[in-house]
Amino acid sequence: MFDDRSRKYHNQYVPLKPVDVDLYKPFVGAEFLDDLKFLAEPLEKKVWANVNSTFIGGGVAEMLQGVVPFARGLGIEARWFVIEGSEEFFTVTKKFHNLLQGVDQDITLREIFHAYLDTIDENTRDVKVVGHMVTIHDPQPAAIIMNGNVYGHIFWRCHIDTSAASRRIWRFLLPYINQFEGAIFSSSEFIRENVQVPTYEISPSIDPLRTKNKHRTRKEALKVLGKLFDESNIDPDRPIIAAVSRYDIHKNQKAIISAFKLLKKNLPKGTAPVLVMVGNSASDDPEGMMVYKEIKKAADGEKDIHLFLNVENNDEIIGSLLAIAECFVHVSTKEGFGLVVSEAMWQGTPVVGSKVGGIKMQVVNGHNGFVVEPYAIEDMARAMKSILEDEQLKHTLSKNAMQTVRQHYLLPHMVYKHLLLMRYCMEIDNKVPPFRVNKLTYSEITEALYGRTVWPFSTDDLKKRLETIWEGLEK
Ligand code: UDP
DSSP states (O other): OEGGGGEETTTTTTTOOOOGGGGGGGHHHOOOOOHHHHHGGGTTHHHHHHHHOOOSSSSSHHHHHHHHHHHHHTTTTTEEEEEEOHHHHHHHHHHHHHHHTOOOOOOOOHIIIIIHHHHHHHHHSSOOOOOOEEEEEEEEEEEGGGGGGEEEEEEEEOOOOTTTHHHHHHHHHHHHTTTSSSSSSSSSGGOOOOOOOOEOOOOOOOOOSSSSGOOOOOHHHHHHHHHHHTTOOOOSSEEEEEEEEEEEEGGGGHHHHHHHHHHHHOOTTTOOOOEEEEEEOOOOOOOOOHHHHHHHHHTTTTTTTEEEEEEEHHHHHHHHHHHSSSSEEEOOOSSOOOOOHHHHHHOOOOEEESHHHHHHHOOOOOTTEEOOOTTHHHHHHHHHHHHHHHHHHHHHHHHHHHHHHHHHHHHHHHHHHHHHHHHHHSSSSSSSTTTBBOOOOOOHHHHHHHOSSSSSSSSHHHHHHHHHHHGGGGO
């Protein structure tokens, strides 16, 4: 397991120095920051450890890169651990991810035993994770709860839209989830049956101080994009439609291409939009390249569609592209949150999003963007068209989009909730945090926390038991 002291990860530097939290005053106001400082006072030097599976790529890494320095700026000792795994491990955890998002996949017991459980065992063999509060992000590291090498008040943080999770994988994960002190979901809609521990709803957030999210003038943004646009013959004076995400089946990038082709057919002569699609592949995602090739094929022959993979100077490019785009399209079939939606809205770019998971939390139809069904190509094209054609509408959506993010989805809002949770679990506060979802009685919680007999502890025991019941589990 790597931790943040390793600093250099896959040859990239992850800066985690404390930030001066007063720099956030222009975004959330002095009063909110004072509240945060008040909450953080008794947490000074207390450890908040986070564990996930990559320092770089994808929304969780993106968020932790902001959370850790911010919490450190408040005096909390925030730590970040990253589990190490082989390609086989990430192949199987990607299957978990897909199954949790409702896509059927074949998964064998061998993969679970050898690639998943054994890797988790190896990761915690020599490293102990200790924190006053420990947050374990997503399914990749979830099983480390079983090994007895993680200490403190330990929460599982699920960033995935699990509302349609396959029963088989949900039942596999449940015994782990039910060992935690609580489970945090981005939306209460994602909580499936039989979670026996307290559940909480906390929205993800973006960091307004990150390079990607800083506000730029059009001139500044075009300067950043100059080289990329020149090389690809993109005329910046034409209306730009932007799409940014990992290359992943759930991101539904093919639908964006179809909608763009339809849009072009329905526009008056002389309006000539360009689709700029930027994507990457996280180091814990073995499917990225395959999806990229498929999207490339779908876009082939269309000179107004420009596809990019792992752009250099990523954060400047993404921020600048979102700033100059007329419209941002993000029509995932499943989406735990979709940080990139908030990123676009923060740049004042209206979003055409899909009516799923975290996207519909952020985008209110007709107020700060439009939402459509993920495969409703005609509706997508119509929404893009109305934004391109109506300057006044675009202006109103843009203003409201920025306001939505300013009120709900900035880093300090998210850290605020975590401080309340940390104070609650450390018994600094008795009041149940207002974002608690299930209303278990005190005795039910005690039972869940101390009378946990749902599963044997050692991996060997677990394997024996699983072997007997796996085949009987319904898909
Ligand atoms: N992202 C990026 N470069 C890319 C594609 C995506 O920096 O080429 C970023 C994007 O700006 C966002 C994050 O990756 O900050 C993706 O987070 P999101 O929650 O949208 O989706 P996830 O990848 O976690 O499913």
